[in-house]
Amino acid sequence: MEWRGEGTVIGRFPHGENAVILDVLSREAGRVVGLVPGGAGRSKSALLQLGARLSVQWRARLEDQLGTFTVEPVRARPGLLGDALALDGVNATASLLRFALPERDPHLRLADTSEALWDAMDEGLDWAADYVRWEMLLLDEMGFGLDLTRCAISGAKGPLCYVSPSSGRAVTAEAAGEYAPRLLRLPAMLGGPPSNDDLQHALQLTGHFLHKWLAAGHVAKALPPARDRLVSRLNRR
Numbered sequence: 001m002e003w004r005g006e007g008t009v010i011g012r013f014p015h016g017e018n019a020v021i022l023d024v025l026s027r028e029a030g031r032v033v034g035l036v037p038g039g040a041g042r043s044k045s046a047l048l049q050l051g052a053r054l055s056v057q058w059r060a061r062l063e064d065q066l067g068t069f070t071v072e073p074v075r076a077r078p079g080l081l082g083d084a085l086a087l088d089g090v091n092a093t094a095s096l097l098r099f100a101l102p103e104r105d106p107h108l109r110l111a112d113t114s115e116a117l118w119d120a121m122d123e124g125l126d127w128a129a130d131y132v133r134w135e136m137l138l139l140d141e142m143g144f145g146l147d148l149t150r151c152a153i154s155g156a157k158g159p160l161c162y163v164s165p166s167s168g169r170a171v172t173a174e175a176a177g178e179y180a181p182r183l184l185r186l187p188a189m190l191g192g193p194p195s196n197d198d199l200q201h202a203l204q205l206t207g208h209f210l211h212k213w214l215a216a217g218h219v220a221k222a223l224p225p226a227r228d229r230l231v232s233r234l235n236r237r
Contacts, residue, residue, distance in 0.1 A: 001058075001059065001061070001067070002057070002058065002059050003058045004058075005026050006026060006055050006056070006074055007024030007026035007032060007053075007054060007056055008026075008052065009023070009049065009054065009094075010024065010025050010031070010093075010094035011023030011050075011094060012039075012049075012050065014040060015035060018040045019036060019037050019040065020035075022035075022039065022048060022069055024069075028106060029106060030102075030107060031105070033066065033103055034068055035069065036069045047071060050081075050090050051081075051094075051118050052076055053075035054073060055074050077118060077121075079121065079123060080122050084233070085234075089117075089127065089131065090118060090121060092224070092226045092227045092230035093117065093118070093134065096135075096138060096223070097114070099215075099221070099223065099224050100142055100214060100219065107141045109141065110137055110138060113134055117134050128199055128234055129199070129202075132187075132203065132206060135206040135210065139209055139210065139213070144168070144218070146169070146170075146209065147169045147170065148163070148169075148190055149170070151171055151175050152170065154172060154174070158191075161176065161192055161193055162186055163186050165182070165184050168213075171183060184204065184208060187201040187202035187205065199234060199235070207227075207231065210223055
């Protein structure tokens, strides 16, 4: 069995004395995991940083084996390691991808959006809103997309102000009525009314459904702590 392509490092774990197990996200093949002999050595270790783009060749005798990687550099992203917020960002996205995606299950939109987000982190841009939309896309790709197009109660297309924590559907202020305190705020960046703490509401919204639907309902494990670290840093800004 053999596969060739490009992928971005989303995980790197020591194996034995000198090898590492590498986890990469590729557009064509999804997550691919393999062994890199000598990957812990100086000559290769610098190439295998989280977020680095690689040209990889994966080989195994059988399809369900771990297999081995031959790797060549395509693009380094040094900005991911030189800034604390970017480092938390790439750790959170990589951890969530490893958490949610099975191996060799392509998700083209998610792969393309992840690459664009990592580029923004590497370049030092303001990517907080893009990260929220990335979490929304992750939920959608896993089959847990939110319906923020119209009110779940009245069918009206606006103005939408809340999201039901049980159904993930939007609700207008009029339809919410006395139940508004029990609902999640719909942030402006996702179609809700303007607020001074829009990012905090956005992260609360995506976090609720990541915990409830993806972690508890689908994977049956707690979300990676890296997401909480990123949310804490973003909320402190």
